[in-house]
Amino acid sequence: MALVTIIVFLALFAVFTFLGFAAAYWRKGDLSDLGQWALAGRRLGPYLAWFLVGADLYTAYTFIAVPSAAFASGAIFAYATPYVMATFAVAMIVMVTLWKMSREKHYITGVDFVKERFNSKTLAIAIAATGIIAELPYIALQIVGMRAVLIVMLEPYFPTTLAGTSEVALIISFVVLAVFTFVSGLRGAALTAIMKDVIILTTVLAVIIYVPTQINGGFAAAFQSAHTIAPKVSFATLSPTLTNAYVSLFVLSALQLYLYPHAINGVLSSKNVRTVRFSTALLPLYGVGLFLLTLFGVLVYAVPKALAIVHPAGVAANGTLVVPALISATMPDWFAGFAFLGIFIGGLVPAAVMAISQANLLTRNIIKEFVPNLKPKTETLIVKWTSVIFKFMALAFVFVVSDTYAIQLQLLGGIFIAQTLPAIMLGLYDRTFLHKYALLAGWAIGMASGIWLTLEANNFSILSTSFMKSPFGLLYISATALAINVLICYVGSALARLVMPSAKPAPAD
């Protein structure tokens, strides 16, 4: 790794920092107002909304985890492609409805809606807490991705002090990020998201066009080498026994994405319904990049120099290094610096967006329930500070637990967030039938069964799978837990209306 790589990386990081601060002056608003700070004044047009929501998809985690999983487990992780395709169809229907309602009633989070729709503080607090918890490992995984880049880039210079050096580099980057999001709010994230996406899209296209031309026989040869090196894994096609696992994984992931607080936050910052619609309609094109990235997990088998970085002789393979290793092994040094920075800020920007959305939830939907008389300025100030705290909590989390454990917690986070679907998505369309106590029961039992099934599938030891055995073959646990949850919501609502005829439907408009 030449010095020029690091110089390009640092120069671009300086540009990134400048953009982050300059954003405060861009379309200036009163940044002590929460709608201004956290939703960029709800003025994002279709292009910016496209970049901002796309930024949540194209994270360091996707860059690192999806290729890593495809490298280890093969074709099942092609699910990323139908997942992104389906998730935007869900968004075009559900998020447009939520946007309209939020504009009318000045909601800033999805939980604001839940609270009013079901007239229940307890339910609102439960949903808010679920969102905050599910978001934490997501941020932590951004950091895992950023660290993978630092490891490949800094290894030649700090072979003995690699871990310490990359931790210092991470802390410095997070301080920079924390300061500029404190100052600029979501505007900082939206502007820097453009820079990040331009770099990343260029990188993905360059690598995917260039690398196969360097391999004799192109993709066909890569699939062949993958098969030879890892004969037990099916790369080219999906084993028919995994059909239901594949379907449940992509459908549930598609339903889950827009339940994450940061995704809802991105949608609510859009200027109007047209923006939500048109920016979402074009988002599957982002998926093309993700599709190509998944293939990196196969391509790496045909590039011996990269494979040596991912899987050095005599040690266990570190799949998280797939993408940085392929880039450093095949691309010119200056380009590697450019690409590495793209992945690195690909972790920072989403981390900022996620921490903002967690802070919104904690302040508006939990703290305010107990301290109702918060002044708007104080509320904004608390949100700003808690978003800083959440970022550093995630950083500390990564320094303490191992990478593999962080990834497993993310899987559990996905199962948790799915349990908020009845309150948020079904609640949008069902204006009268669903009852708050049934939803609370469904949420509680959904969460409990999700945890129980995960522990059971892993024989009550270290988490390594989120699939459970069933009469339909392997299934994503999230699907089962959500089915139980939804069933309880409807049966419970019917019972509640029978037992308590006075239980008036929540105020719907």
Next chain:
Amino acid sequence: MVKASYIPAALLLIIPTVVLLDVPLYDKLNPQLFGLPFFWWFQGLWLFIAAFMYLAAALILDRGDKDGRDA
């Protein structure tokens, strides 16, 4: 108050997912494209088709909103 424009729009949004739900349809090695197994390139191709169909749905819904003035 289901508007007539909602039906074609809903179809445009649902069809791509329905097609990919039928995994055995495309879980095949051949025909290959640029050395990619059918399983891979078929799904990649649907990203482009979906973007096109969603855009059409957005146009239809957008016009419906203007007519019905509920935006």
